[in-house]
Amino acid sequence: MLAHLILKDGTCFNGFAPLGRGGGGEVVFTTAMAGYQEILTDPSFAGQMVCMTFPEQGVYGVHGDLDEAPRPWAAGLICRRLTLQPDHTRALGDLAGWLKRHRIPVITEVDTRALTHHLRDAGAQPGLVWTEADGSLAGGKAAAAQLADMSGQALAGEVSCRDRYELLTPGARFRVAVLDGGIKGSILRQLSAAGYDLEVFPWDAPASELTAPRFHGLFLSNGPGDPDALPGMRKEVEACIGRIPIFGICLGHQLLGLAFGGRTFKLKFGHRGANQPVLDLATRRIEITAQNHGFAVDDASLPPEVEVTHRHLSDNTVEGLAHRRLPVFSLQHHPEASPGPHDARGAFARFGRMMEAFHA
Known part of the structure; x- marks a missing residue:
């Protein structure tokens, strides 16, 4: 499903929502090259949609001993590519299936380099994963403009x-x-x-x-x-x-x-x-x-x-x-x-x- 990542300042990034689910949170980036499962289950990421600067995610699947909490706490995953067939002998499943089971929004095919540059210049800010099923782009921009900032949030x-x-x-x-x-x-x-x-x-x-x-x-x-x-x-x-x-x-x-x-x-x-x-x-x-x-x-x-x-x-x-x-x-x-x-x-x-x- 076609989707957009819409930031509170109105900036839009095109993408694809493979799980057909939208969502919102503060959009931040991490420079870690691996560790997506630990990142998504880290309670410190509650209320945040995480942009992974490394382009390929899900390569080694998901594992039973990598969770930092019993459930994912991140509000969403933003990445360039999501591997659907992991290459690891001990993988318990693929990242996309794991995200779907936990109802975590994901947007792929995003220009994560451009997004990271924008967040560095304009600052981390709230944003929405807005799918084509959610309505018009104008409606998404209006909804994103009303999102609450992270400052003042007791999580x-x-x-x-x-x-x-x-x-x-x-x-x-x-x-x-x-x-x-x-x-x-x-x-x-x-x-x-x-x-x-x-x-x-x-x-x-x-x-x-x-x-x-x-x-x-x-x-x-x-x-x-x-x-x-x-x-x-x-x-x-x-x-x-x-x-x-x-x-x-x-x-x-x-x-x-x-x-x-x-x-x-x-x-x-x-x-x-x-x-x-x-x-x-x-x-x-x-x-x-x-x-x-x-x-x-x-x-x-x-x-x-x-x-x-x-x-x-x-x-x-x-x-x-x-x-x-x-x-x-x-x-x-x-x-x-x-x-x-x-x-x-x-x-x-x-x-x-x-x-x-x-x-x-």
Whole structure:
């Protein structure tokens, strides 16, 4: 079925909707060459239609061990070509069939290079996959113009778990409370591999539960949406500071920045991909990281007792924070991912050393 990708600013890209389904969300791009299943199931992509800059998608099909969540959270997939017959001996099926089962819109045959250039120049923005069955192009443009921007959207409650649950590790050294704002399965696996028992709490859990005496540390997860639209979550995180060692990633990093008294702001087109260079200011070591975020912490707004520990080498934005006295640190990127070498995974061991020192 013929379709258009219509951006809020009125720009249109021709394409084809092989599943015959339209939809909408913030249109963003990722520079990852692979990992489409992990991307589509990452809760941090909730409310977003993802443009894959690599032209061919679905080559290795879908696999049972690649999901970051039990279901896809991305609002849609935008790509140049979609392989219908995957070439992998362990594939459980093809990407198109998987998307259809989960009712995820997809548009193919899009000039993804031109779309990426436009998003870089004009910024990430809402858009629609508008099929020929949805009506006239003029009607699609009118509908796209009314779409809500990502700023101000509180999405953590939509993707978080509903009830507390445990993940136990044989011989665990520490018990960690996890505040779930949209956590990825790979992050939970890395925390378990580091030797921690985990209790995962919904996004609106109070500080009194997160800092209960049985916990040695608190982990703040990744997640979607605007961190500034989560004042209740920020308030509870603020109440935890100084009471327990804290490690935050992505949304958790941004919430800590807000809890410290800082501000966050929306990036023009965000950082999304498996090849983002980050400088560790202490070691001067460059880490190649995986990232997925559209908001950043404003370092000029932070108090003197909070130091910037990492910088993004493309735009000098904040990639890591640490309190100068208290056992609290955070990273904007996703250290559990594997864009090549496991450059940033040492953060999980650092969390353990912090808990060990605090409880000595």
